[in-house]
Amino acid sequence: MDKQELGAFLRSRRERLRPEDVGLPSGPRRRTPGLRREEAAVLAHISTEYYVRLEQGRAPRPSGEVLAGIAGALRLTDAESDHLHVLAGTAPIRTRLHRRDVRPSVLALLERLPQTAGFVVSAAFEVLAWNDLAAALMEDFAQLAPRDRNLARRAFLGPTRPDTPLYGISDAAEFRHNVVMELRTTLARYPSDPGVTGLVDELRDGSPDFARLWERHDVQAVPMLTKTFRHPVVGEVTVDCDRLALTDRDQHLVLYSAPLGSPGAEALALLNVLGAEAGEYRR
Numbered sequence: 001m002d003k004q005e006l007g008a009f010l011r012s013r014r015e016r017l018r019p020e021d022v023g024l025p026s027g028p029r030r031r032t033p034g035l036r037r038e039e040a041a042v043l044a045h046i047s048t049e050y051y052v053r054l055e056q057g058r059a060p061r062p063s064g065e066v067l068a069g070i071a072g073a074l075r076l077t078d079a080e081s082d083h084l085h086v087l088a089g090t091a092p093i094r095t096r097l098h099r100r101d102v103r104p105s106v107l108a109l110l111e112r113l114p115q116t117a118g119f120v121v122s123a124a125f126e127v128l129a130w131n132d133l134a135a136a137l138m139e140d141f142a143q144l145a146p147r148d149r150n151l152a153r154r155a156f157l158g159p160t161r162p163d164t165p166l167y168g169i170s171d172a173a174e175f176r177h178n179v180v181m182e183l184r185t186t187l188a189r190y191p192s193d194p195g196v197t198g199l200v201d202e203l204r205d206g207s208p209d210f211a212r213l214w215e216r217h218d219v220q221a222v223p224m225l226t227k228t229f230r231h232p233v234v235g236e237v238t239v240d241c242d243r244l245a246l247t248d249r250d251q252h253l254v255l256y257s258a259p260l261g262s263p264g265a266e267a268l269a270l271l272n273v274l275g276a277e278a279g280e281y282r283r
Helices: 003-015 037-044 048-055 064-073 078-088 104-112 132-137 151-157 172-189 194-206 208-214 263-282
Strands: 117-121 127-130 226-231 235-246 251-257
Touching: 003 037, 003 048, 003 078, 037 048, 037 064, 064 078, 078 172, 104 117, 104 127, 104 251, 117 132, 132 263, 151 172, 151 194, 172 194, 172 208, 194 208, 235 263, 251 263
Parallel strands: none
Antiparallel strands: 117 127, 117 251, 226 235, 235 251
8 A cells, every 4th residue: 555645646636626526515715726625535425534644644544445435526537546446555566577578479460560650668668669660650769778768758858859749749748648647557556666666756857847747646548549740751640549458468559550542651651661761860
């Protein structure tokens, strides 16, 4: 049970709610944002004292029934409720390191995908494997040290200027927000993995934007269905984005493709001919 993180998460969810969101009168002059602690406790059917101790990180582990009551009181989504259970220690936590080895069958699949840029990322946003079209569309990851293949580190710490989106993507703000949300859930699953804890500490210390988003305690990422890259050689490339979970190793296979005959498909076909050298123009 991560008492401090649990308390911070509860506080962040309580403060985002307005009294009218839960059927309570707003009343005159509220000194604190969101619901009061006693209001959250009443809605969760627990004592105010116990709820206060939970937010302060001083309470013993709550039962599943109590957590369900709190989740309902704070109007948590399914993803937020799952995160609450992980923080409270009532859901399985992976105490080992997150997996970085990719299944051979997935590596073979990457090479067989026609006109599709594909790559595999770990739970900590490390690019573990990629095909030639992904290297041409994004960058040649083979030319980077393993540490520099981390998309979270590249999105928040460079090497591009802070106002320049990674790979020229059109949804840079949404991508960065999703990175923060997914890293928060990853940290809850791997609280003892130095690769995860060290990355989060590095990003919080090195990026004010990451630190600001981290303090929001959001955990539900929004699926990205399409994405537009601004490539230095072929211009704008709009693709469909599919992210497939490889649950046995807590990894994701990310696929960028485009409908047959679309400008995006034509751009991918050109990049497929140019190969990884096209990705080197970003460096």
